[in-house]
Amino acid sequence: MRRVVITGMGVIASTGKDVESxxxxxxxxxxxxxxxxxxxxxxxxxxxxxxxxxxTPTDYFPAKRLEMLDRFSQFALIAAxxxxxxxxxxxxxxxxxxxxxxxxxxxxxxQTLDQGYLNLYAKQATRLHPFTxxxxxxxxxxxxxxxxYSAQGPSLATSTACSSAGHAIGQAFHLIKFGMADMxxxxxxxxxxxxxxxxxxxxxxxxxxxxxxxxxxxxxxSADREGMVMGEGSAILLLEELEHARRRGATIxxxxxxxxxxxxxxxxxxxxxxxxxxxxxxxxxxxxxxxxEVDYINAHGTGTKLNDVTETQVIKEVxxxxxxxxxxxxxxxxxxxxxGATGAVELVATVKALQxxxxxxxxxxxxxxxxxxxxYVPNQAREKPLRVAVSNSFAFxxxxxxxxxxxxx
Amino acid sequence: MxxxxxxxxxxxxxxxxxxxxxxxxxxxxxxxxxxxxAIIMREQHLEPGVVKLDSSFAELGIDSLDAVNILxxxxxEFKIDIPDAIAQNMKSVSxxxxxxxxxxxxxxxxDLVAMAKGESPAASSAx
Numbered sequence: 001m002r003r004v005v006i007t008g009m010g011v012i013a014s015t016g017k018d019v020e021s022x023x024x025x026x027x028x029x030x031x032x033x034x035x036x037x038x039x040x041x042x043x044x045x046x047x048x049x050x051x052x053x054x055x056t057p058t059d060y061f062p063a064k065r066l067e068m069l070d071r072f073s074q075f076a077l078i079a080a081x082x083x084x085x086x087x088x089x090x091x092x093x094x095x096x097x098x099x100x101x102x103x104x105x106x107x108x109x110x111q112t113l114d115q116g117y118l119n120l121y122a123k124q125a126t127r128l129h130p131f132t133x134x135x136x137x138x139x140x141x142x143x144x145x146x147x148x149y150s151a152q153g154p155s156l157a158t159s160t161a162c163s164s165a166g167h168a169i170g171q172a173f174h175l176i177k178f179g180m181a182d183m184x185x186x187x188x189x190x191x192x193x194x195x196x197x198x199x200x201x202x203x204x205x206x207x208x209x210x211x212x213x214x215x216x217x218x219x220x221x222s223a224d225r226e227g228m229v230m231g232e233g234s235a236i237l238l239l240e241e242l243e244h245a246r247r248r249g250a251t252i253x254x255x256x257x258x259x260x261x262x263x264x265x266x267x268x269x270x271x272x273x274x275x276x277x278x279x280x281x282x283x284x285x286x287x288x289x290x291x292x293e294v295d296y297i298n299a300h301g302t303g304t305k306l307n308d309v310t311e312t313q314v315i316k317e318v319x320x321x322x323x324x325x326x327x328x329x330x331x332x333x334x335x336x337x338x339x340g341a342t343g344a345v346e347l348v349a350t351v352k353a354l355q356x357x358x359x360x361x362x363x364x365x366x367x368x369x370x371x372x373x374x375x376y377v378p379n380q381a382r383e384k385p386l387r388v389a390v391s392n393s394f395a396f397x398x399x400x401x402x403x404x405x406x407x408x409x
Numbered sequence: 410m411x412x413x414x415x416x417x418x419x420x421x422x423x424x425x426x427x428x429x430x431x432x433x434x435x436x437x438x439x440x441x442x443x444x445x446x447a448i449i450m451r452e453q454h455l456e457p458g459v460v461k462l463d464s465s466f467a468e469l470g471i472d473s474l475d476a477v478n479i480l481x482x483x484x485x486e487f488k489i490d491i492p493d494a495i496a497q498n499m500k501s502v503s504x505x506x507x508x509x510x511x512x513x514x515x516x517x518x519x520d521l522v523a524m525a526k527g528e529s530p531a532a533s534s535a536x
Contacts (some may be wrong), residue, residue, distance in 0.1 A: 064454040067478075127484065130477040 004176045005259075005408060008087025008238030009362075010079035010187075011348050013335045014231055015049035018082055021087050022335075023223040023352040026360035027381040030157045031215040031334045033229050037191050046207045049193045050121040050152065050231030050336025068131055069144065070109030073081040076141030076189035077148060077343070084149065085187060087238045087250060090184065100153035100181045101145045102172045104164025107197065109136035112196040141189045145236070153181045159340065162300070163273040164188050165235070166343030166393030166401030169261035173403075181260035182241045187344030189234035191269030192347040199249070201230060201397075204269070206304050216364045218337075219374040220301035220330035221308050223369040231336025233342035234304035237351075255350045258287030264398030269306060270274040271394050276314040280390060289388055291319045294326055296359055298350045301330020302337055309371045311392065316374075327384065329377040333363035343393040347403055350391045354407045359387045441513070445506045448482045465501040476500075483509055494518055494525040 009019050014032025015024030025032065033050045041047035044080045052075070057066050060078055067079070080101075091099050112135040118127040133141060139157035146155050158167040165188025172186030183343075202209055208226035211219025219225040245252055260282030264275035284291060300311055309330055316323045338345045350394050353359050365378035388405060393401045446460045453460075453471060459467060466476055480496050483489075487509065495508035498521050511518055 062454075127491075130474070130481045134474070201492065 002177050002179060003172050003242040003255060004239050005242050005245050006237050006253050006351055007245050008083040008089065008113045008254045009084025009253060009348050010086065011235040011345060012052060012075050012078045013233035013337045013345055014052060015335045016402045017052065017207040018102045019348060019352070020393045023349065026334055026349055027262055027358060029334065029361055029363045029379055031218070031363055033214045033217055033336055035214055036193060044198055044409060045203050046198060046202050046209055047211045048217055048229060049194055051187045052233060062306040063356065068134060069135045070135040070140060071191035072105055072189045073141045073144045075191060075232070076103050076236065077144055078236040079187060079189070079236040080145045080185050081159050083147050083236045083238045087182065088105035089238060095182065095229055096150050096152040098182040099151045100152050100175060100184050101142045101151050101155040101379070102168040102184060103142040103145065104168035105138045105141060106159060106164050106190050107192040108138035108347045109140060110192045110197055112136050114196045117366055145185055147173070150283060157165040160399040161395035161397050162337065162339060162342055162400040163393040163395035164340035165405060167261060169237065169344060169347060169403055170261060170401055173256045174257050176239055176241050179229045182244045184239045185236050186239055187234060187236035187385060188341035189246045190341045191232045192230060192339050193232050208303060209354060218333045219364040220333050220362055220365065221372045223367040225303045225305065225308065226305050228332070229336040231338040233338050233345060235348045237344065237347060254354050254390050254405045255408045256403065257406050258289065258404030260402040262400050266398060269396050272398065273310060273313050273317060275398055276392065276400045277317050279402040280318045283390065283402040285403040289404060291328065292322045293388050294319070294388040294390055296353060297326055297328045298346045298389065298391040299328050299330045300392040301362065303332060305395070311394065312372045312374055323374055327359050327377050327382065328374055329360055329362045331360050341400060343391065347391050347405065350405055352390045354386050354389055354405060358383045385408065422444065425496060427495050441510055444486065445483065445509060448486060449479055449502065452479050452482050460502060462502050462506065479505065489513065492518065494521040497525045
């Protein structure tokens with residue numbers, strides 16, 4: 001059976017614009033959540049988000065190129081570039097058809113659409129810019145990466161809300177495992193911090209307000225948690241078939257060994273226990289891993305009342321007694337909920353944790369909720385040798401994606 | 410296509426810098442040519458002097474999507490709607506100027522409509 005390893009990683013998030021600064025922010029418990037800067041949020045109940053700080057697109061792209069790139073595609077390309085750079089991979093001409101791209105996005109080109117509709121509905125414009133469609137479509141990020149790296153193999157975009165990136169990486173893993181590709185850039189990208197999106201999410205009543213103290217607004221698993229905080233960014237990982245990676249002497253960061261995907265089929269927003277339980281078991285089963293072998297769970301951990309209680313029940317059901325021993329953390333407490341990119345951002349954190357043997361904490365934890373009574377690695381990073389880790393993504397719509405990663409030995 | 414080029418206003422065959430002075434030519438028409446060149450320069454991020462009245466879109470590296478973008482910019486600048494028949498036959502700077510002139514002056518475009526419908530060998534192949 002073909003094995004799949006991670007040989008490159010890139011990230012751009014509120015907590016850091018490259019993997020090293022991103023992970024060191026997580027280890028120090030530093031949150032990237034702040035008052036919204038992309039527009040004046042004064043009219044909103046929720047005025048905070050996890051935005052990329054001091055982001056200047058022209059630092060990364062020439063003006064002409066930018067005209068074709070919604071913010072989410074910019075992030076996707078920036079993360080892909082770091083992934084490629086860190087991998088040292090040079091794709092030979094004859095290998096291009098075995099090199100593909102899968103990028104998840106929950107919202108696609110939300111900013112372009114928002115701006116276009118503002119012009120159309122409010123400013124009485126009679127036409128929209130002709131680049132609107134190629135910028136807004138959810139596969140724009142994937143396609144832009146394909147073009148930048150001449151990746152001509154199996155490529156697609158996934159859109160399963162908060163599981164988009166988890167599914168993207170899982171699909172890429174299987175494309176390599178089952179022989180359809182040797183190298184895949186996979187991850188997610190989203191840039192949903194717009195007035196329209198904030199208003200939409202606000203009315204679901206799942207966002208933390210926390211305007212007075214944005215950095216402490218997201219408190220997953222903590223008794224006083226208030227909800228999730230929207231974020232933006234991207235993470236892209238290079239997945240590679242093990243022998244291919246070995247032949248070129250690549251540095252191997254970790255192995256992807258399992259992927260579980262299920263549907264709750266119960267409620268459009270309310271998570272079930274059954275769906276996520278089956279997804280975790282499916283991933284463990286594919287990886288040939290017993291529940292007791294799992295050392296770390298990077299939780300979906302959104303910080304909403306409902307998710308955190310349900311996820312705790314899920315972990316207890318899968319891991320039984322081991323649920324009390326396994327280390328669980330939600331890095332969303334710091335990088336926010338990066339929507340369709342979040343599974344990839346969190347897999348980068350998980351892989352770094354496996355590599356370095358140190359678990360990023362759940363920041364802003366103030367006290368135990370009786371219904372969330374497991375070890376959430378509160379506030380302080382924890383050094384611990386890790387072999388096997390699980391990364392959970394449970395989405396609105398009840399579509400779950402779970403990735404199993406292990407330290408490469 | 411050749412037949413259509415022959416219907417262009419006579420001033421379009423001459424390079425832009427001379428038309429700027431308006432020598433023997435109508436000020437309005439010259440302005441359209443200059444404005445179209447300015448729009449193409451701006452939208453394609455090209456250096457001054459690169460875009461000439463006799464440049465084809467192909468030699469300027471303007472692909473089908475760029476052309477649609479230029480149309481959009483012309484529509485915005487002149488506050489007009491450019492019919493698809495003109496859009497589909499716009500493959501050069503002079504054709505852009507011609508099409509725009511016809512719209513601005515409310516001229517007949519039935520020949521372009523016929524071409525766009527494929528009633529001529531020069532029918533557009535743009536996707």
